[in-house]
Amino acid sequence: MEQETRLTESQPVPHDHAATPGTLRPGGRTAKVRRAVLDATQDALADTGFHALNMDRIAASAGVGKTTVYRRWGSPVGLVTDLLHDMAEQSLPAADTGGLTGDLRANAELVRDTLTDPRMGAVFRAVIAAAACDEECARALAAFYRTRLAEWAPVVTRAAARGEIPEGTDPVELLRAVSAPLYYRFTITHEELTGAVTERAVTAALAAARDGAFLRE
Amino acid sequence: MEQETRLTESQPVPHDHAATPGTLRPGGRTAKVRRAVLDATQDALADTGFHALNMDRIAASAGVGKTTVYRRWGSPVGLVTDLLHDMAEQSLPAADTGGLTGDLRANAELVRDTLTDPRMGAVFRAVIAAAACDEECARALAAFYRTRLAEWAPVVTRAAARGEIPEGTDPVELLRAVSAPLYYRFTITHEELTGAVTERAVTAALAAARDGAFLRE
Numbered sequence: 001m002e003q004e005t006r007l008t009e010s011q012p013v014p015h016d017h018a019a020t021p022g023t024l025r026p027g028g029r030t031a032k033v034r035r036a037v038l039d040a041t042q043d044a045l046a047d048t049g050f051h052a053l054n055m056d057r058i059a060a061s062a063g064v065g066k067t068t069v070y071r072r073w074g075s076p077v078g079l080v081t082d083l084l085h086d087m088a089e090q091s092l093p094a095a096d097t098g099g100l101t102g103d104l105r106a107n108a109e110l111v112r113d114t115l116t117d118p119r120m121g122a123v124f125r126a127v128i129a130a131a132a133c134d135e136e137c138a139r140a141l142a143a144f145y146r147t148r149l150a151e152w153a154p155v156v157t158r159a160a161a162r163g164e165i166p167e168g169t170d171p172v173e174l175l176r177a178v179s180a181p182l183y184y185r186f187t188i189t190h191e192e193l194t195g196a197v198t199e200r201a202v203t204a205a206l207a208a209a210r211d212g213a214f215l216r217e
Numbered sequence: 218m219e220q221e222t223r224l225t226e227s228q229p230v231p232h233d234h235a236a237t238p239g240t241l242r243p244g245g246r247t248a249k250v251r252r253a254v255l256d257a258t259q260d261a262l263a264d265t266g267f268h269a270l271n272m273d274r275i276a277a278s279a280g281v282g283k284t285t286v287y288r289r290w291g292s293p294v295g296l297v298t299d300l301l302h303d304m305a306e307q308s309l310p311a312a313d314t315g316g317l318t319g320d321l322r323a324n325a326e327l328v329r330d331t332l333t334d335p336r337m338g339a340v341f342r343a344v345i346a347a348a349a350c351d352e353e354c355a356r357a358l359a360a361f362y363r364t365r366l367a368e369w370a371p372v373v374t375r376a377a378a379r380g381e382i383p384e385g386t387d388p389v390e391l392l393r394a395v396s397a398p399l400y401y402r403f404t405i406t407h408e409e410l411t412g413a414v415t416e417r418a419v420t421a422a423l424a425a426a427r428d429g430a431f432l433r434e
Contacts, residue, residue, distance in 0.1 A: 049349075049350055051268050051350065125349045126349070128349055128404060128405065129346045129349035129350055131405075131407065132266075132342045132343070132345055132346035132349070132404065133268065133342075139407075141405065141406075141407070142405075142406050142407050142408070145405060145406050173417070176398065176406075177398065177421055179401065179405075180397040180398045180400075180401035181393065181394065181397045183397075183400075183401050183404070183405050184397035184401060187348075187349065187400070187404045187405070188348075188358065188359075188362060188396075188400050188404070189358075189359050189362050189393075190348065190355045190356075190358070190359050196434060200430060200431070203425070203430045204394055204421075204422075204430035205421075205425070207424055207425040207427075207428035207430050208420070208421035208424040208425045210424075210428075211427075211428070213417060213421035213424050214417070217413060
């Protein structure tokens with residue numbers, strides 16, 4: 001997830017985002033402006049959170065005209081939702097360690113590295129808070145995780161094919177079971193995400209999966 | 218959890234909260250004022266969320282003088298943290314169905330009922346957002362869940378004594394494993410909390426517990 005936020009213009013913009021403001025002519029000036037504005041948005045989220053997002057300040061720190069920012073993104077919500085689209089577009093490919101435990105551990109550690117990273121942790125706190133306050137942000141956050149989970153789903157189907165877990169295990173349910181305890185601590189109990197927490201999340205999800213707890217209904 | 222928020226003055230204020238503003242002389246005028254102000258705070262959180270909390274409006278709808286509210290609670294953060302103390306004070310006793318599955322199901326359904334209740338769901342979204350933006354709110358939210366988990370811990374120790382799960386299972390780890398998937402959907406993916414989601418959270422946590430995934434380190 002760290003590199004989901006790595007800044008790159010080389011990446012083509014998926015068709016379903018073709019209509020997203022600022023994504024026309026990828027690689028061109030529009031893409032450069034979008035990159036600068038989304039970087040500035042991410043900085044602002046990390047520094048002061050969602051409710052302090054200020055279009056004028058973001059335009060200034062992005063070195064882009066205010067009118068451009070207002071015309072293309074409209075509002076702080078527009079900036080956050082486009083940032084989440086962008087983070088989803090740059091989502092990392094899933095691990096393939098050859099075994100389910102290793103793959104799930106890689107996923108859990110990616111989540112942990114992101115949430116414990118001072119900058120990215122602050123960004124995720126901010127977008128989660130934004131999602132709690134705004135329906136549009138909530139939909140964009142949900143879409144971001146749908147993209148991530150879809151990328152990691154093959155990890156589970158491969159493991160089922162190898163006989164590590166029952167055939168018919170729902171990949172999304174298993175992957176969510178690994179992430180849930182980490183996000184629960186991050187958003188609800190605000191406890192430290194230690195290596196032991198990550199390891200236990202993997203062990204518990206695996207035990208439940210082997211027991212058939214995540215079989216498709 | 219619904220009744221954690223049931224309004225009552227009969228309940229004595231725990232010693233450790235004796236210093237909390239507005240908790241002196243429980244049952245007396247101070248307690249009545251606190252009750253009215255915390256009810257108004259909860260209404261405001263449900264209606265407009267944390268960032269729109271307004272001390273003057275809360276004083277007005279509570280029928281309490283502004284100066285009293287400013288003097289006792291100081292800020293919207295003070296109101297939210299005291300509300301969370303109050304919700305923890307009124308926490309429900311744990312279920313005792315005679316079996317771990319039934320007890321964990323009762324716990325999961327209590328969480329689900331609370332988060333899917335239009336008013337309480339909005340209150341929890343608001344306090345979770347507040348915790349994402351403010352350290353003091355984060356500590357109060359964490360304390361609220363520590364109180365809840367401590368009340369439900371005997372459910373797990375009884376089950377271990379009955380041999381339903383391994384001796385040495387960490388009650389808090391198991392109880393968190395039941396709640397985590399529900400809160401993950403509530404705060405992160407904003408998916409519906411169906412009965413199937415609740416049931417799966419219980420089944421998965423139980424399977425992991427039986428497998429020893431929650432043994433104390």
